Amino acid sequence: MMNVERQAEVLNDLVKINNDRVEGYRKAIEELKPEDFDLRTLFQERIEQSLAFHSELAREVAILGEEIAEGTMASGKIYRTWMDVKAFFSGADRKTILDNCENGEDAALAAYRSALESDDLTPAQRDILISHFDGIEVSHDEIRALRDIL
Helix, strand or coil: CCCHHHHHHHHHHHHHHHHHHHHHHHHHHHHCCCCCHHHHHHHHHHHHHHHHHHHHHHHHHHHCCCCCCCCCCHHHHHHHHHHHHHHHHHCCCHHHHHHHHHHHHHHHHHHHHHHHCCCCCCHHHHHHHHHHHHHHHHHHHHHHHHHHCC
């Protein structure tokens, strides 16, 4: 017997992680220099991806009849604070911004990995999470590749 509250909790953690991604990429865009227009486009795509993931997850939580989480994960706030401090000291060069984004994607992947270990998910929910995980993994690798050429 599946626990609906537990399902909602697992899904809501990922709702918050996607809120973190949106906030993190918005912050990263603010730190970009005008010549980093390629990253502005990439980061905007990541924001749109996170909003789409958020919508899918929120729909699943609503189907369960549970409240949809708002806000961000505590770890997300810590991540953004760290990003603020690092950007302040470094002048937010391209490599630092990409490093921070890669760290954020690592955190998102870890959250999805953890969620996928839950026995409380339906096969349909698991399929959604695997699809999101694959998208974030592609994003992570793209960001790492951009950083590594610097």
